[in-house]
Amino acid sequence: MNIEVTPLPGIGVRKDFALRDGRRVGVVAQRDGKLALIVSKADDPDATLAELPLTTDEAGALATLLGAPQLVAQLAEEQRDLPGIRTGRLTIASGSPYDGRTIGDTALHSRTGVSVVAVMRAGQVRPSPLPNFTLTGGDLMIAVGTSEGLDQAFKILKYG
Amino acid sequence: MSHTALELIELGAVFLGLGLLGRLAGRIGMSPVPLYLIGGVCFGTGGLIPLNNIGDFTTLASEVGVVLLLLLLGLEYSAAELTTGLRRSWPAGVLDIVLNAAPGVAVALALGWGPVGATVLGGVTSISSSGIVAKVLADLGRLGNRETPVILSVLVFEDLAMAVYLPILTTVLIGVSFLGGLEAVALSLAVVAVVLVVALRYGRFVSAVVDSPDREVFLLKVLGTALLVAGIASALQVSAAVGAFLLGIAISGSTAENATRLLEPLRDLFAAVFFVVFGLNTDPRTIPPVLGWAVVLAVATTVTKLATGWWAAQWQGIGMLGRARAGAALIAHGEFSIVIAGLAVSYAAVPTELAALATAYVLLMAVFGPIAARVVEPVTRWARSKIPARAAAPSPGG
Numbered sequence: 113m114n115i116e117v118t119p120l121p122g123i124g125v126r127k128d129f130a131l132r133d134g135r136r137v138g139v140v141a142q143r144d145g146k147l148a149l150i151v152s153k154a155d156d157p158d159a160t161l162a163e164l165p166l167t168t169d170e171a172g173a174l175a176t177l178l179g180a181p182q183l184v185a186q187l188a189e190e191q192r193d194l195p196g197i198r199t200g201r202l203t204i205a206s207g208s209p210y211d212g213r214t215i216g217d218t219a220l221h222s223r224t225g226v227s228v229v230a231v232m233r234a235g236q237v238r239p240s241p242l243p244n245f246t247l248t249g250g251d252l253m254i255a256v257g258t259s260e261g262l263d264q265a266f267k268i269l270k271y272g
Numbered sequence: 273m274s275h276t277a278l279e280l281i282e283l284g285a286v287f288l289g290l291g292l293l294g295r296l297a298g299r300i301g302m303s304p305v306p307l308y309l310i311g312g313v314c315f316g317t318g319g320l321i322p323l324n325n326i327g328d329f330t331t332l333a334s335e336v337g338v339v340l341l342l343l344l345l346g347l348e349y350s351a352a353e354l355t356t357g358l359r360r361s362w363p364a365g366v367l368d369i370v371l372n373a374a375p376g377v378a379v380a381l382a383l384g385w386g387p388v389g390a391t392v393l394g395g396v397t398s399i400s401s402s403g404i405v406a407k408v409l410a411d412l413g414r415l416g417n418r419e420t421p422v423i424l425s426v427l428v429f430e431d432l433a434m435a436v437y438l439p440i441l442t443t444v445l446i447g448v449s450f451l452g453g454l455e456a457v458a459l460s461l462a463v464v465a466v467v468l469v470v471a472l473r474y475g476r477f478v479s480a481v482v483d484s485p486d487r488e489v490f491l492l493k494v495l496g497t498a499l500l501v502a503g504i505a506s507a508l509q510v511s512a513a514v515g516a517f518l519l520g521i522a523i524s525g526s527t528a529e530n531a532t533r534l535l536e537p538l539r540d541l542f543a544a545v546f547f548v549v550f551g552l553n554t555d556p557r558t559i560p561p562v563l564g565w566a567v568v569l570a571v572a573t574t575v576t577k578l579a580t581g582w583w584a585a586q587w588q589g590i591g592m593l594g595r596a597r598a599g600a601a602l603i604a605h606g607e608f609s610i611v612i613a614g615l616a617v618s619y620a621a622v623p624t625e626l627a628a629l630a631t632a633y634v635l636l637m638a639v640f641g642p643i644a645a646r647v648v649e650p651v652t653r654w655a656r657s658k659i660p661a662r663a664a665a666p667s668p669g670g
Contacts, residue, residue: 150416
């Protein structure tokens with residue numbers, strides 16, 4: 113992917129790249145830390161359709177949404193030779209009983225046989241988290257296990 | 273009533289009035305600069321309520337206003353941005369200066385104001401307001417547009433050109449000989465070059481000198497350094513404003529960001545005083561006779577700015593709508609046109625009509641510029657739909 117970095121003197125910097133259909137998508141990062149998501153118009157490639165201001169949290173959440181399926185697909189591909197093993201995404205909703213508690217507290221592995229292989233937070237991957245890893249609302253756990261195990265794990269995280 | 277009491281009351285009334293004008297400007301989404309000017313014109317000589325007691329304070333405060341305006345302009349840019357901008361956009365920048373100074377020079381000569389008047393008015397008409405333009409681009413959500421870097425680099429070039437122009441203007445206003453003028457030009461070019469090199473190589477040392485973790489100490493150090501540099505520059509006939517601008521460029525990184533945050537309110541206060549003082553010195557009775565010329569200048573420079581932006585954007589491979597947007601964005605004139613006119617007025621080397629013409633012109637352009645930037649897109653679309661032959665012509669590659 114060829115990311116184009118364009119300085120905007122006095123304002124900040126624009127980083128964007130062209131999609132397959134020629135439209136551009138990227139961000140404008142202003143000096144004062146403001147971040148905006150930009151998408152170019154279809155009929156006027158020089159103009160932007162939208163310039164969405166994002167907070168750090170919002171940008172992180174968006175990055176997680178965009179990045180997670182890719183990680184799951186990659187893990188699923190690696191486990192293709194092991195029938196019965198699935199890769200799933202488990203969300204820690206804010207207000208979940210485990211919001212603010214550690215992975216060890218969930219006892220997922222001993223209760224369901226499911227292994228947590230990574231946690232995605234604010235668009236970043238934390239691989240192989242230890243049991244003392246503290247979960248917070250908005251975290252996305254990438255877990256490997258059987259279909260039944262993943263279903264159970266989903267219920268445990270939601271209802272405790 | 274004691275003199276001090278009278279001074280405080282007048283000063284308070286002026287600031288309160290400016291605050292109300294600023295709020296009005298915010299309501300209707302325009303730059304407050306034209307309203308400050310109108311406020312000044314109303315209060316000044318021949319205006320509604322002459323203010324006589326705060327002259328000493330406002331004169332000095334308006335000088336500080338110019339220094340802060342230019343210091344913060346310099347703080348916005350890093351030396352690296354300036355040099356890369358210069359390399360990439362100099363053809364567009366040169367075209368911009370030549371094309372947009374021409375109407376001002378022509379009108380000044382036609383009115384018989386001679387070469388000094390032509391130098392001043394050419395400067396007034398050539399420099400866009402980077403403050404208004406940046407705000408309009410952000411308000412219209414065009415920061416991510418592809419023509420925006422083109423617009424910004426033209427502004428950068430104008431600002432750098434001003435650093436060379438202001439010292440030249442100063443020597444012209446003093447009325448030195450041709451040889452003395454050349455000497456001043458050479459000196460100012462050398463100073464600008466040296467400061468750019470120092471800022472590029474040793475910017476962090478300059479930053480370290482003024483930096484301080486304590487807000488109060490930092491404020492005093494930055495402000496003190498700026499006024500000191502401005503004063504020394506003024507004594508060397510390089511113009512106080514340019515000294516402040518170059519200091520702003522030399523300060524970089526996080527120091528520059530902190531300084532901007534800290535100085536912005538001070539800049540707004542003192543710059544407002546500067547605009548009012550400029551308005552105060554403009555007799556409202558001198559405006560109607562020059563209004564016709566102001567309209568002529570406004571129309572002419574609207575066309576030349578549109579042409580400049582159009583050409584600069586085309587040069588970078590921008591499509592038709594983007595070219596029109598770039599041209600329209602550059603139309604707004606404001607603070608720096610007044611800085612130039614104010615410098616001329618302070619040396620009393622130009623006729624009073626020039627100040628009136630500059631005021632009327634900036635009023636027109638500061639109001640019309642943002643409107644033009646807003647309506648250019650629908651107008652261009654409409655025009656394109658009316659001319660089917662041209663609608664088929666534009667290619668994305670330009």
